[in-house]
Amino acid sequence: MEKNIIKPKTLPGFMELLPDEQILFNEMKQKIQNSYEKFGFLPLDTPIIESADILLAKAGGETEKQIYRFMKGESDLALRFDLTVPLAKYVTQYYQNLSFPFKRYQIGKVYRGEKAQRGRFREFYQCDIDIIGDGELSIINDAELPSVIYSTFKELGFDKFTICINNRKLLNGLFESCNLKEKSADILRTIDKIDKIGKEAVIKELKDEQIEDEKIDLIMSFISINTTVEETINELEKLNINNETFLLGLDELKELVKYIKIFGVPETNFKIDLTIARGLDYYTGTVYETFLDEYRFLGSVCSGGRYDNLAEYYTDKKLPGVGISIGLSRLFFQLTYNNIIKANKKSTAEVLVISMVEDFSKPAEIATILRNNGINTQIYAEQVKVKKQFKYANSLQIPYVIVLGEDEIKNGRVSLKNMITGEQEALTIEEVVKKIRNI
């Protein structure tokens, strides 16, 4: 067979990490998972490939263009582009087996064939939680999610972040009261851009959409409310908008704010931001976005909201839900690229066992004792100079090295070297176990 060397490369837009980065990434993933489970969310792991007609039941436009879709034999298949559509499918399919409210988390890869650019990935992790009700779902659930966001980002090591909340009913009610209901989707999309394009540009776009000045004034005075949670609610009441949807939204917002505090989110970590609309038509009530205060340029790091109908394309059952999502791959990239976090662990091992003698019996025995005592231990079993073995320990930044030479074996002790301080001690294996366990 002729040998044909192919230069290996990873596809553009696909994240592939070095081990130290992967350790950090996995730690973050694990923290998110632990945090989700702390609130009683159940794990799901749906397939990455689904039947195209299922995945695309609702999609259209941009999504359909980005999707990875292909034939395999007679089957028209597609890779999931989010975790919400598979959830809708799942909840409908296993409805009889689930207990409602159904709380699930899913952490998994999704696929979008976007134009590759820095920080935009075609394969990326989403970390989603959703609470799905059967027919109804209390607003208390909307108030619990900021508590999950708070707990998760604290766990990830952040203190200064702001969970911004809003309610789509306020915006919708405002539009209804102005007779702008038909244009509401367009207006929402415009408002949603205020952070990027600024107030003046938004006003200009609204004028371009043929909206009367006094209505633009009302909309702008609405979205310009930017004060404390309590004051915002006062100001909203003072707008005196006598529209049913608006008043319902205001009531929901009041309930939400009341319970967010009780669920332990400090007032420094959340606020009402009436400019948040989350462009999607999907959301019908509460909406969330989360910003790292010192790195607001990263955009929202955790978003979501309330929707009336999770699975309307699959069932006539009304399944309202509320959920949030963390785009972990993008977040990880941004945090490392901007030096906000940094990989600081190059090994999963706490100890490396190396040998100065040819027979590896004693090192193997020592490594086994350490492992049996719950200490992650690696061996270096190649017959090379001790210097090279230490170089290996250094390159992996393994905190402790156990060296075994003839003397050590004779004395029934090992030489334990702390690779950070350089300190070296001759200890029995029991002493080593005790010492490392206590750290």
Place this chain on the structure above:
Amino acid sequence: MEKNIIKPKTLPGFMELLPDEQILFNEMKQKIQNSYEKFGFLPLDTPIIESADILLAKAGGETEKQIYRFMKGESDLALRFDLTVPLAKYVTQYYQNLSFPFKRYQIGKVYRGEKAQRGRFREFYQCDIDIIGDGELSIINDAELPSVIYSTFKELGFDKFTICINNRKLLNGLFESCNLKEKSADILRTIDKIDKIGKEAVIKELKDEQIEDEKIDLIMSFISINTTVEETINELEKLNINNETFLLGLDELKELVKYIKIFGVPETNFKIDLTIARGLDYYTGTVYETFLDEYRFLGSVCSGGRYDNLAEYYTDKKLPGVGISIGLSRLFFQLTYNNIIKANKKSTAEVLVISMVEDFSKPAEIATILRNNGINTQIYAEQVKVKKQFKYANSLQIPYVIVLGEDEIKNGRVSLKNMITGEQEALTIEEVVKKIRNI
């Protein structure tokens, strides 16, 4: 927009679990990961999609037929069908950034468009570890892997399993000594079937391959050696096969056996099985298969071996390696389908907080305190009868329920119900935390 209801379904050959099964699956996955990390293996998470020319550099025949391959724009893409080819790509690509021996684990989904049948999946998890040397790799590494297998299956709750080892050089040397080198691949494939088709059928197939009777006799007397580890080595020596490859294989086997024991694998959990060849041309030395003694019909649950050249299609560097793989999806299916293991946890929460009063402030406060004390806690926030709330707790088998009624709130205590014993106590929240933490 007209509503078009699509009946949701999951593709055949794609595993999708209910939450209780998913909890069990995730527990197994976590145990495997912990066990791999105990030996210092580093995590990797390569993309599921790769360039088709990269993935198929080596493939051919069956693999190529099964692969999910498709165009996206101008790109010829494929889904990975194992984790070894991506590893070969990775090690070549990041060679300069890695420390050798490079020990990595990867737990992830792979894709094969096999004929769907029970227990055969088109999307399934593989849990792989490999140790890759730069130029050389000591046989000690081959001896460490059975220790990883042992530790992992013990962790998974098994006691009675046998790690079967062999060395391909013994077989190859045997064939060389019989002048059957050219036919060795065919013969290996035939021998590999002995477990399924029996000795007589193997002899018949070898006769069909035009092999002389005396040679078949030697081959059969070789693969019929089935005794203790020590005796097997004696018998192999007594065969008196004076072939360099054979003798090298015998030396390697002796070393392997010596160190496997030192690495803590009891003699009851491993044996030499000279019939194991692992059909693939890939392996060049040590090979492993693992069987659950009481469920041998499941086939090997963990297999692998030593190979000379991980990445010969991507680089001229010689990168020998040794690795094993657990096919977790298939294993999980078999274990649950045959009632060997059973999902026994329907919730991630230890406590459910329910309320008999309309205002949810106190329940929200209590839930938050429990969570802040590290106790996984779920709330039931819907306004329904208490009976229905208890039904919910029961359906999710949440071990404890905290009930808050007007009396409890007045007294500053909560009612904690043990859902297994039915026992109910009025406790302060501090007492609840203490009690649940101590369990």
